[in-house]
Amino acid sequence: MGRFAGKLVVITGAGRGLGAALAISLAELEARLVLCGRNEQALADIASIIVERTGNAPTCIAVDLADVGSVTEASRAILASNPTVDVLVNNGAMWLEGRKEPYTADEVAGVVNAAITGTFLFTQALLPGLERSESPDIVTIGSISGLLNASLHTVSVPFYAAKHGQSAIAEGLKQMLVGSPVRSITIHPPYLDDILPTDPEWEEVAHRAKGGRGTNRDVVEAVIFALTRPRHVTLSMVLDTDNGGQYAAP
Template identity: 30%
Template sequence: MGRFDGRVVVVTGGARGIGFGTATRFAEEGASVAILDLDETAASEAAGRLPLVDGARAAGIGADVSNGASVEAAVSRVVEELGGIHVLVNNAGITRDNLLFKMSEDDWDLVMGVHLKGVFLMTKAAQKHFVEQKYGKIVNISSVSALGNRGQANYSAAKMGVQGLTRTLGIELGPFGINANAVAPGFIATEMTDATAARLKMDVEEFRALSAEANPVKRVGFPEDIAAAVAFLASDEASYITGQTLYVDGGAKLG
């Protein structure tokens, strides 16, 4: 038996990167999984690649997490197509990096809308079901950039906001059998970080090697590393943990 047999898990931004790695981990452990992504075609294709077990099902659903009506419709589809919702992983994200004096209002609004407003809207939609069934697990994806990072005023502010929101969710929702926690990844080898290397005109492997040297364990992280932490926090083994942020960064912020 898997830890998530009979559970329905929603992963936003689940078509690639950390999101798909996380969706895969839940599928391997018995869950039915809904992948939400702005691109429904990509979401459906990713859902079709999940390693489902024991009759579990998958769905790929298009959703704009920064839009309330889109979120409500997506959560309703999850419940209708997969029979419920038990775990929500708020992972959807974008970057619009720039130094403050170059950052536009749109750069700020887009990043805050997806990363912070998106967590608010998705959680608000899901918690109605969680409260009714007196059970729910919420795991929000923050970042080490929440502690500050040059060229990411918007992203850093949003990711620290996620941590504050997570603590508040722990306080408000705990009495209803709902746990809310966050995971803050360090450098993770994904398409997004590869794109950062390209923007800096650096070779991907060189970029990863430099990042590995910046932490005590001397390697970069992979989506599977984040998926393992998310799966633990979403499991009943973590039922006495709420309102916390777990940094999964190879110790990069120890220095």
């Protein structure tokens, strides 16, 4: 895992859940981190955990992916301090569950703008930094909901549509970046149990029997696996936890 040592990794949605699990895990593999998210206190809390476990302090950048101005400001701040970006993990997204009551305009705009507009603009802005890297990667954390003919299950139509759009961005980037050293990798997880490397369950789930429910650790390991493949290999991975096909996930 020495190939992560010293690499600059930018993670959106890093203040909680899967983003936080990725941040802690990659920090333990000696990556240098920029943690991005809407909640500055949540980012600071994860940064404190990383300092305690590794001794290295990540950079925290507040960004609201649903706000174009915030995306522009954050991307400029990242490149001003880190001209070279090795890995961008597009994990940030807004969850909106299915319900009978109508959704507000703000709810719909927030979900769609964060997953599509904000994700694309953030990636586009950081591309010059990625192109300076010797091994640049863009990792998009999609969803089973974003796959063709996926069941709506319990997600809202705006979230379902947003994840389809995010999946299209990842595929479009893959095609756009043909001939360049930048890879576009996609991971599509199902519903997940939300655990962190600081939780006792993190070690316990490594020994689950077939059919066990997915966790953040599964996605972290999938991301690390994808990033450590030879440079000529680009992956799009669907995580199947053998739960009867009832998939839909943030």
